[in-house]
Amino acid sequence: xxxxxxxxxxxxxxxPLKEGQEREIADGLWSKCDACGVLTYAKDLRTNxxxxxxxxxxxxxxxxxxIRQLLDANSWMPMDEQLxxxxxxxxxxxxxxxxxLRDMQGKLHFKDAVQTGIGRVDGLPVALGAMDFRFMGGxxxxxxxxxxxxxxxxxxxxxxxxxLVCASGGARMQEGMLSLMQMAKISxxxxxxxxSRLLYIPVLTHPTTGGVTAxxxxxxxxxxxxxxxxxxxxxxxxxxxxxxxxxxDNFQSxxxxxxxxxxxxxxxxxxxxxxxxxxxRLHQPVTTAPxxxxxxxxxxxxxxxxxxxxx
Amino acid sequence: MAPERKPILLDFEKPxxxxxxxxxxxxELAEENEVDVSEEIRQLELxxxxxxxxxxxxxxxxxxxxxxxxxxxxSTLDYIQAISDxxxxxxxxxxxxxxxxxxxxxxxxxxxxxxxxxxxxxxxxKDNIARNFGMASPGGYRKAIRLxxxxxxxxMPICTFIDTPGANPNAESERLGQGExxxxxxxxxxxxxxxxxxxxxxxxxxxxxxxxxxxxxxxMFEHSVxxxxxPEACAAILWRDAGKAPQAAxxxxxxxxxxKQLNLIDEILPEPIxxxxxxxxxxxxxxKSALLRHLTDLxxxxxxxxxxxxxxxxxxxxxxxxxxxx
Ligand SMILES: [Zn+2]
Numbered sequence: 146x147x148x149x150x151x152x153x154x155x156x157x158x159x160x161p162l163k164e165g166q167e168r169e170i171a172d173g174l175w176s177k178c179d180a181c182g183v184l185t186y187a188k189d190l191r192t193n194x195x196x197x198x199x200x201x202x203x204x205x206x207x208x209x210x211x212i213r214q215l216l217d218a219n220s221w222m223p224m225d226e227q228l229x230x231x232x233x234x235x236x237x238x239x240x241x242x243x244x245x246l247r248d249m250q251g252k253l254h255f256k257d258a259v260q261t262g263i264g265r266v267d268g269l270p271v272a273l274g275a276m277d278f279r280f281m282g283g284x285x286x287x288x289x290x291x292x293x294x295x296x297x298x299x300x301x302x303x304x305x306x307x308x309l310v311c312a313s314g315g316a317r318m319q320e321g322m323l324s325l326m327q328m329a330k331i332s333x334x335x336x337x338x339x340x341s342r343l344l345y346i347p348v349l350t351h352p353t354t355g356g357v358t359a360x361x362x363x364x365x366x367x368x369x370x371x372x373x374x375x376x377x378x379x380x381x382x383x384x385x386x387x388x389x390x391x392x393x394d395n396f397q398s399x400x401x402x403x404x405x406x407x408x409x410x411x412x413x414x415x416x417x418x419x420x421x422x423x424x425x426r427l428h429q430p431v432t433t434a435p436x437x438x439x440x441x442x443x444x445x446x447x448x449x450x451x452x453x454x455x456x
Numbered sequence: 457m458a459p460e461r462k463p464i465l466l467d468f469e470k471p472x473x474x475x476x477x478x479x480x481x482x483x484e485l486a487e488e489n490e491v492d493v494s495e496e497i498r499q500l501e502l503x504x505x506x507x508x509x510x511x512x513x514x515x516x517x518x519x520x521x522x523x524x525x526x527x528x529x530x531s532t533l534d535y536i537q538a539i540s541d542x543x544x545x546x547x548x549x550x551x552x553x554x555x556x557x558x559x560x561x562x563x564x565x566x567x568x569x570x571x572x573x574x575x576x577x578x579x580x581x582k583d584n585i586a587r588n589f590g591m592a593s594p595g596g597y598r599k600a601i602r603l604x605x606x607x608x609x610x611x612m613p614i615c616t617f618i619d620t621p622g623a624n625p626n627a628e629s630e631r632l633g634q635g636e637x638x639x640x641x642x643x644x645x646x647x648x649x650x651x652x653x654x655x656x657x658x659x660x661x662x663x664x665x666x667x668x669x670x671x672x673x674x675x676m677f678e679h680s681v682x683x684x685x686x687p688e689a690c691a692a693i694l695w696r697d698a699g700k701a702p703q704a705a706x707x708x709x710x711x712x713x714x715x716k717q718l719n720l721i722d723e724i725l726p727e728p729i730x731x732x733x734x735x736x737x738x739x740x741x742x743x744k745s746a747l748l749r750h751l752t753d754l755x756x757x758x759x760x761x762x763x764x765x766x767x768x769x770x771x772x773x774x775x776x777x778x779x780x781x782x
Contacts, residue, residue: 225778233718233775234709238694287774294771316662316684318694321709322720325662325684326773329670332642333770340647356684358635359623359663364643378635378663379625387626397630407633 178202194414203371203414205351208260211275211310215418216264223262225295230257230288234321242319249280257288258313261296263305267422269429272300274309278352283313285357286320290327293361297334297345306344306425307335311362315355328360335364344428346421349376349399349408363407367424369417370399370408466522468511475504508729515679517705517714518687523679524659525621528733530740532559532574532617535657538740539747540565540572549602553595557588557624558668560603562612566748571607573600573668574617577658591624594637597667601641604648613651613751616668621686623664638667645670646770651754651762653747655725656680656712657732672766673750674720676712677739678727682720683710720773 176187180202190197194214195204206214212221229250236242250256258280264273274296276283293309300307316324338345347365351374358378362368370376377384377397385392395401402408412420465473479500486493515523523529536543536559543563548554560573575592578584592600600616607614623634645652645668652671660669660682676682685693687705692698709715712724725742728735754762 227779229777229779231775231777234707236707238704238707239696287776291774291776318685318690318708320775321684321707321718322682322715323718323774325666326720326770328639328663328666329642330770330773332639332670333646333767336643336646337767339643356663359638359667360642361639363633363636363639377630378623378638379630383625384627384630392627396627401631405631405633407636 179204194417196414201372201413203351203373205278206414207279208255208275208277208310212260212262212264212273214414215266215275215308215310215421216271216273217266217268220265221262222264223260224299225261225292226255228256228288228292230286230320232319233287233323234319236319236321238319245281245319253277253280255280257292258283258285258317259289259292261292263299266308266418266425269422269425270303270305271421271425272296272303272305272307274307276310276312276357278312278314281317281319283357284315284317284324285313285327286317286324287327289317290324290330293331294327294334297331297338301334301338301341301343304341304343306346306428307338308346308348308421309361310348310350311353311357312350313353313355313357315357325356328356331361332364335361339366344425346424348412348417348421349402350374352376354378354380366428367410368408369410369412369420370402371414371417372399372411374399376402376408464527466519466526468515468519468522472504472508472511475500475507479504505729512679512729512731516702517681517708517711518702520679520711521659521681521687521705523731523733524681526731526733529658530732530736531579532576532619532657534736535617535740535743536561536563536572536574538737539744541567543572546603546606547599549595549598551595551598553593553599555593555596555599556586557590557592557620558596558600560600562606565615565744566751568613568751569610570613570615570751571603572615572617573603574657575620575665575668577619588624590620591622592620592664592667593624593626593629594632594634597623597634597637597641600668601644604641604645604652608648608650611650613653613754614648614671615747616652616654616671618654618656618660618665618669618682619658620661620664621659622661623667638663641667642670646763646766649759649763651751652766653750653754655743655747656682656721657743659683661686670766670770672754672762672769673722675723675725675746675750676715676721677725677732677743678712679731680712681710682712682715683708718775 174187175184176190177184178197181200183199185198195206230246232243259274259276261274274293297307345365346367347362349362349370353362353376375397399411403411540563545561559576563570563572575590576587577590578587604614653673654669654671656676658680687701691700691704715721716724725746728738732739
């Protein structure tokens with residue numbers, strides 16, 4: 146991939162590990178890439194949206210990072226932060242669902258596996274949802290379903306494009322059938338958004354699987370994916386049980402989906418914001434005629450016309 | 457409905473089988489010795505009916521799953537043939553395949569033209585392999601939506617029948633976009649103007665079931681089940697022990713009763729004692745009258761009302777709390 150080559154060339158001067166740097170790794174000043182093992186100054190990595198400057202590997206990021214990476218500074222207006230899950234089935238496997246919830250809610254500053262809100266991408270207003278894999282594997286229960294549905298409904302009312310950054314293991318088993326039905330609920334909201342001729346772009350990140358893939362992840366007008374993200378419906382191990390031969394190496398990868406026609410483009414994280422802005426601009430309703438040279442006579446046109454053009 | 461096949465017994469039906477055997481034995485002995493045992497027989501037969509009723513009214517979720525998966529349980533084609541005045545099966549997704557795990561076509565019920573479709577499990581091993589045990593591939597979901605689009609175009613109500621362990625999880629289905637095929641159906645079913653009635657007739661497994669289950673009404677047969685993940689898979693994932701399937705079946709709330717209490721389904725269709733397979737024609741009769749009743753209700757609404765109510769029906773699903781923002 147040419148972008149990765151560019152990074153690789155640019156970083157040729159990477160200095161070898163010196164004495165004392167080991168401590169700095171522990172202090173979080175330096176970060177080691179899982180893919181190529183090269184150390185990068187953590188601040189540089191963050192500036193590069195956690196994409197390895199050496200090899201282009203996309204390290205895992207979470208909902209807060211997504212919001213910061215995609216939206217203009219200070220434009221985020223979160224919605225429905227007060228919604229929380231209640232263990233409707235009294236579910237207990239090896240651990241009680243209510244305990245799992247309490248643990249996660251104590252560790253993170255949000256209450257379930259998605260953050261939703263309104264913000265701006267390059268000045269363009271969007272309804273953004275960012276799933277968070279840390280919260281029970283990004284699984285979708287009633288709260289995730291309700292928050293995404295409310296986001297889409299608001300976007301339909303206010304005529305906004307919707308961007309959903311997907312990262313999920315699928316429906317949350319601990320809420321049983323209530324979780325499965327969220328797939329239908331969200332799809333219904335997307336149907337109304339679509340009927341209003343508004344733009345919806347899911348961004349499929351690692352991993353996007355199960356019930357999320359079988360609902361809103363695959364319903365985009367335009368579907369983007371991050372490089373090498375795992376995207377699929379059935380789990381890889383389940384698929385392997387159905388056959389004797391090995392699966393292709395790139396099975397269920399973003400590249401595999403692109404090859405088979407299920408995503409429109411694989412966009413490196415460093416270009417994601419610019420790509421979203423470009424797509425949203427391209428799909429804005431045309432309020433003016435294609436630009437033509439302005440003649441003197443047009444200037445004397447009534448103000449009202451001017452108004453229409455500006456609006 | 458084939459004549460005199462050897463019954464297939466589920467483990468909890470053993471006491472019933474033993475009782476039946478005892479009745480037969482006594483009858484035989486009485487005939488040999490020319491003794492009148494009609495009163496004893498009558499008592500035992502009464503006991504057998506009571507026992508069957510007791511057993512089937514207190515089935516555990518896992519036992520219900522066994523009934524729902526019973527090899528003789530009436531299938532989509534059995535029901536369609538039993539309840540329709542006339543019927544013609546249609547084939548193909550118009551994208552290059554005809555998945556036999558999904559069947560459907562045009563039919564008439566109570567004088568009304570409709571489109572009926574559903575998952576189709578096999579009636580024997582060979583048939584099951586051909587139909588992939590009712591696990592549809594993307595082509596199956598695309599065939600289903602093609603038939604529903606047809607129904608919508610011609611103003612024919614849609615009746616779907618759900619009976620699948622889940623969508624086909626093989627590599628080819630992934631390649632062809634299993635997720636996309638199901639997702640597309642979920643969205644489009646909200647859009648149709650005609651009435652849609654969905655009935656779970658056996659087991660309804662996860663997204664593969666949901667892919668044809670978005671409608672104005674969701675009905676479930678008494679012993680059918682609907683789950684987000686099969687108890688076996690859920691036990692393996694959450695308990696890391698497939699042997700915990702009974703606990704998972706309990707915890708997941710998969711029975712018609714549980715789902716009615718959660719307000720996720722509209723009506724439970726009672727089954728003949730011993731399950732739908734004990735008397736398929738009676739089960740079909742129940743289904744037919746329920747479908748006709750709901751079709752009549754839905755036909756009294758305008759298109760706009762139906763679409764709005766369908767939206768609100770799913771919009772209300774979910775249980776959560778909302779703290780008052782300070
Ligand atoms: Zn690297």
